[in-house]
Amino acid sequence: MLEGARAAFAEEGLEADMASIAARAGVGVGTVYRHFPTKAALLTALSEAHFGGLVEICERASAQPGSAWDAVERLVWDSAEFSASDQGMCEVLAGAPTETDAARRLRELTARLVEKAKTEGDMRHDAGPDDIPMMMCGFGRIAAAQQAGAHLDWRRYLRLMLDGLRAR
Amino acid sequence: MLEGARAAFAEEGLEADMASIAARAGVGVGTVYRHFPTKAALLTALSEAHFGGLVEICERASAQPGSAWDAVERLVWDSAEFSASDQGMCEVLAGAPTETDAARRLRELTARLVEKAKTEGDMRHDAGPDDIPMMMCGFGRIAAAQQAGAHLDWRRYLRLMLDGLRAR
DNA sequence: CACTATACGGAACACTGATTCCGCTTGTCA
């Protein structure tokens, strides 16, 4: 059920309609509504799961040996790879800051890492706690556009952005 | 008429409805349709005008004395300032690449400037012709989100991005 | 097997927003 919805949002973006979601899940729309009261609730559940995955990626990156900057690069690339093929989640990343537990956790973890990388001298001294979320917001837009056919390249975007964030 | 529509899109974004547009123009919806066959046509006209403004900014920046890199910085900041307060145009910038004369012209001008800045050695050697449009795509998303209340900062975004684009 | 409870599918409904259309106003001309 969740899997079908995920597939629908992933391929069609957030405007995927309930009929399409239900079809992919192999059920009728009524059945979808028996599990989730609204489309928004369904999307929230999916987003929360995705952000949970991002938190895990972030924790894994933080735990790895090496500098905080290495961890930042690692989490950014892994998060992007984890999200890029999912149009729906890219649109969520590009949207207004999500206010769920996992999203808050994520912001906290990235802010901490940024702080550490600054004190280690690898990140520009004026980096702020929201720079990673901001970068991922832009990433979401560019990845979604790319998936929709624009000839943009999110890997290139991240390369530029990370270079901009690194200490000179 | 165009002015009313511009105001509506600027404040409410692209989802501003025809009733709101008509109201701001001080006319009925029928009158709007007497000038533009569809909402999309109206938006296209507005976009074309905006891109015309961006082309002008770009030409002015290119013509100024100084390095090509200076011109790039100038055009990026001026374009952003020119667009940031208009939610509708930010969404257009963030959307799929616009296919109008002015937009194509703009891509051409920025690509030329990038090429020049590279040969002058101020821009990273692997910069591509679409790097400026890509940057402005991200800008559009972040500026629109900021205007909608998110605590993001498009000036900061551009600062990072430009630093990423500059030669080390 | 007959009966009931549960879950399901998808047609019907409700709402939103773009587009159309018609009666009315306003200005022009004889």
Added chain:
DNA sequence: TGACAAGCGGAATCAGTGTTCCGTATAGTG
């Protein structure tokens, strides 16, 4: 002044999509 044309406003219409509801199928039970 009265007939007519042009332009206008905004109610009516149409279409797309989220949500509800009900007849039907299924599984469990005595």
